[in-house]
Amino acid sequence: MATAGKNLSDYDKDELPDARQMRIGLVVSQWNPEITEALYQGARSTLLECGVSDGNLLRWDVPGSFELPFGCKKMIHREQPDAVIAIGSVIRGETPHFDFVCQATAQGIQELNLRGEVPVIFCVLTDNTLQQARDRSGGRHGNKGAEAAVAALKMAAL
Secondary structure, X not given: OOOOOOOOOOOOHHHOOOOOOOXXXXXXXXXXXHHHHHHHHHHHHHHHHOOOOHHHEEEEEEOOHHHHHHHHHHHHHHHOOOEEEEEEEEEOOOOOHXXXXXXXXXXXXXXXXXXXXXXXXXXXXXXXXXXXXHHHEEEOOEXXXXXXXXXXXXXXXX
């Protein structure tokens, strides 16, 4: 496994762009809230640490990961952020539903990036087990929310 024994969330704040004037949107899926809240907290704390003011963080909730692309699109049009982070968690179950939700969510976020002017960062965990999701939302592999926050700052500055 490529992530075995690694915390992938380390970053050097000094290498990031000045974020003091950036407005960052976070669209958070309410499905698997243990995971999505941990991802949100990782992203939020990283953005604050990197200079984004609390007043420039925008949070919208959507029911599930499938709804993330629409939520991101609406946030971009209404709030005009510099970047949006789509936060979700899909954990494999007993049916092919997992595959359809993951594919549609990824495709929707990709389309927003290709057709729009505001970067949308994919922070959707697509894990086989709840433990894998926990490991990537503040556990032994770090917090993908923090990684998404770093990506959002870099992309907003492009």
